[in-house]
Amino acid sequence: MSEPKFVYVTYIATTPQKLWQALTEGAFTRQYWFGQTIESDWSLGSRVVFRSGSEVHDYGEVLECEPCRRLSYSWHVEFHEVFRREKPSRVTFELEPMGNEVKLMVTHDQFEPDSKVRDAVSNGWPLVLASLKSLLETGRPSLLTSADKLCGARERAIALAESAA
């Protein structure tokens, strides 16, 4: 049996176009996503890479891409051995315009049984998505703006992984 999926919904005062850009362009992701730059040409089957400087943290493959509506990619966490030995999971973003705001639903699923990746992403997503919302609404990410705090978040994830190992 696979692990339960992780689902998070937030509402952001922005447009689907701006939200899409923030999810798919590295110049945006590095401002709210633990300092990481996302890279892909977003064609089906293309590689998705999360990079911090020259180091590749995570990677995956584009599974669905319907601009401004829906994006899904597989996700292999590379940055720590405990996560690296799990098979890839899957994340799906659904964007739904509602009046002056956009409803964003993030579903992360296809975890292995007793997945450590699931524990890590369940802690990480609320922080990443709160920062994304702040960036789009205020121009400033809510949290983790300085480099050492970014490292701190990574270190906490690693400590969590090691304590679970």
Added chain:
Amino acid sequence: MSEPKFVPKTIYVTYIASTPEKVWAALTSSEFTTRYFFGRSVEIEGKVSGRFAMRMPDGRFDIKGRVVEWDPPRRLQVTWAVDFEEFRELPESLVTYEIEPLGGSVKVTMTESHQWDVPDAILAGGRQGWPLILSSLKSVLETGVPITIDVPMGPPKQMIDAIRQAIAAKPWRDAGPGR
């Protein structure tokens, strides 16, 4: 102890560029809650066992409870009984807000706990409402502007059906103390 055991069923976490004091004020003062909580104004007595209620824009109350924990600006826990049609027959739930300062921001955790084995169809109501309420709370504190989506707080139809079934079966009666 004859107190029922409450189990967390829905947890929502967000991070807000604010201070614990401002988040506490936003949770406990009606001038804030009317802006982000489906127009409802909170009325709360600031002490353990104090009265808690949410008043609808038309003046009636639809949520009533009492304060279980009052620890400003860190932790607020209230019992939560929905005073609306069939909902009145259901056992009360417990809502807990935890407020933690973190790196110049505030982590806010909302936990909705229940004393019986609530089906997902009934939990769906809160799982639909909390993300909107707490997204709007974050926007109010960070930008001064709430989320304005006009979604009524009313329950989904499957939720009403599930509540009627639950009222008929009353499964919480089996869940005796110390189970």
